[in-house]
Amino acid sequence: MTTLKDQACIVGVGESAYTRGSGQTVLRLVLEASRHAIADAGLAVQDIDAFVLPGYFVFQEALAANLGIENLRYSAMIQMGGASPVTALQSAAMAIATGVAKNVLIPFGWNGYSEARVSRRERPDAAAPPRENAMSQAVRNYYAPYGALAPVQYYAWLATRHRELYGTTDEEMAQVALTCRAHAQHNPRAYMYGRPMTLEQYLESPMMATPFRILDCCLETDGACAVVLTSPERARDLRHDPVYIMGVAEGHPYPADDIPNRPDFFKIGLSFAAPHAYEMAGVTAQDMDFAQIYDCFTYVVMLQLEALGFCGPGEARDFVKDGRLRVDGDLPINTHGGLHSEAHVWGHNHVVEATRQLRHEAALQVEDCELGLVTGWGDFGDGSLAILRR
């Protein structure tokens, strides 16, 4: 059977500045990141013949018009919230493997601070209501009347039950946040660069929705990043060593549009995606030199560590200890600082970072890394996983 293994490579990455208050349109940020990524690849803008667009912040027509791409052969949008960027790698690889397109641009950007802050979405005087979809309908009709309106509030149900069953402590959850913040101190692009954090600061930070303190939550930032994919053949004479997509898969919890009524409460999208991606790649979790894990909230990282098979159910609390997640540990995670400390770019910055790691040009380099993974998490726990190699 034909699979997507090694059929497409990431050859270009780029980003805008990560700020709180870009003063620019999302389209402008996306165009900037896209041009950086295309130039980084060593391609001409006219070589791009396909877009895969995570989310809904820019339209392909506007993107093509601004870039001057006259012959756009393929365009798709992925609607899996923060799982969309990694899922977009799958769509891009499919387009390349089948010859539908040659060079695919995946851009993502938003003004996540200046236009889309969670705390402003539900104001009665908000300019526009949030986009309606299956998840927002569940929130509107069944969660919001009881005061659960945002991810920090409804993902907390997963974290509370897991904690109660397995006895996870605040100090264990803190390891995820402290790791991201420590790694960001080596990354000048990171919003939290120059702002280290202690366990005491974490424990003293205000509670949002138990068990999540504010320092269990990702940042809200403005910014964009982009990646360019092409075939291994085309990649050979481009600027950088290609980063191969060895395995890639998306997964959806069941049911995906309602968190409470899942037969197995901890079976998340990634639980479905991981076996497919590992099988495609022919590797296991234990082969990974690093993991860039979607870190909207600390506990969501811990749930993903279990779903990825780094440890068994209930064992994440021990797995995260003893510096294991640090750059010199057994499984370095979020070496750029993650959504917690670099920027919240829907995890597309995790894809960019994984690529830089495998090119051996990261700001905080995992020594001699050959193989790593990137996860996405979005909506009510949709998941995606890409396994990448040099």
Add this chain to the structure above:
Amino acid sequence: MSSYTKPLPRGEEYNGEFYNFCKQHELRFQRCSDCQTWRHMPRESCRNCGSFAWTWERSEGKGNIFSWSVIHRALHPGFADEIPYAVVLIELDEGVRLVSHVVGLDIADLEIGLPVEVVFEDVTPETTLHKFRPRPK
């Protein structure tokens, strides 16, 4: 005009029927007429057998606490005066799970498996919400 400022369910289609039963102080869920599987949220067809045939069947309203979160920062102004408040998942004896509130229980006493039973609160002249209270084991 009502002074109730919290978000209300939209009450359209099956969701409206669900809340109309709440208004009558009845907790009802869809139940498959062919294989008898209960379901929530409302769906067009049965996940178990595919049947389109179903009825609104009354729940006994008894269940247990499944999970929760205690909200310390209101993300809607209507809840600003309520913090801290607990949003609780209830697993009903019929097998479905609901997002609700538990009244008459201190936040510190929230516990997985704690037995609860349904009560109803008429929050506006048009809308009634199900809530739960502790019940003897």
